Amino acid sequence: MIALGADHGGYEIKEAVKKYLEDNNIEYKDFGTNSTESVDYPRFGFAVAKAVANKEYKFGILCCGTGIGISIAANKVKGIRAAVCTNEFCAEMTRRHNDANILCMGGRVINSETAVKLADIFLNTSFEGDRHSKRLSLIEDIENGKEI
Numbered sequence: 487m488i489a490l491g492a493d494h495g496g497y498e499i500k501e502a503v504k505k506y507l508e509d510n511n512i513e514y515k516d517f518g519t520n521s522t523e524s525v526d527y528p529r530f531g532f533a534v535a536k537a538v539a540n541k542e543y544k545f546g547i548l549c550c551g552t553g554i555g556i557s558i559a560a561n562k563v564k565g566i567r568a569a570v571c572t573n574e575f576c577a578e579m580t581r582r583h584n585d586a587n588i589l590c591m592g593g594r595v596i597n598s599e600t601a602v603k604l605a606d607i608f609l610n611t612s613f614e615g616d617r618h619s620k621r622l623s624l625i626e627d628i629e630n631g632k633e634i
């Protein structure tokens with residue numbers, strides 16, 4: 487199950503990703519927004535991040551104008567590794583090395599076709615584990631207020 491969210495700047499690419507999920511029979515929940523009317527991206531970033539952190543959804547996909555603001559909001563939630571991606575290489579590597587659980591993209595940065603391609607790569611790439619797991623543990627330590 488995928489949790490989807492966007493603000494007005496990411497609405498259009500979120501809709502394109504939604505169509506891709508439907509076409510591929512991938513279950514999702516759309517947390518909004520549902521138009522190009524101006525809204526505050528932290529609300530959507532938080533709703534999706536909370537649902538992913540609670541393990542109600544395996545992955546989240548968040549879109550705003552740049553992908554940046556909504557990623558900053560999502561990354562405030564413990565357990566979230568939200569990655570802004572603008573190209574195929576980053577979408578693949580953030581799964582392989584960072585075990586990212588939320589893909590963030592910008593509707594003013596990439597077009598719908600690229601957003602769908604990045605979502606497809608992100609959802610179909612596995613974490614490599616191994617030496618990368620140790621680094622994720624260090625990130626967890628930071629989250630838990632430990633010195634590293």
Ligand code: RB5
Pocket residue numbers: 493494495496527550551552553554555556
């Ligand atoms: C909204 O205008 C814009 O600031 C937002 O979509 C996003 O780009 C923030 O990072």
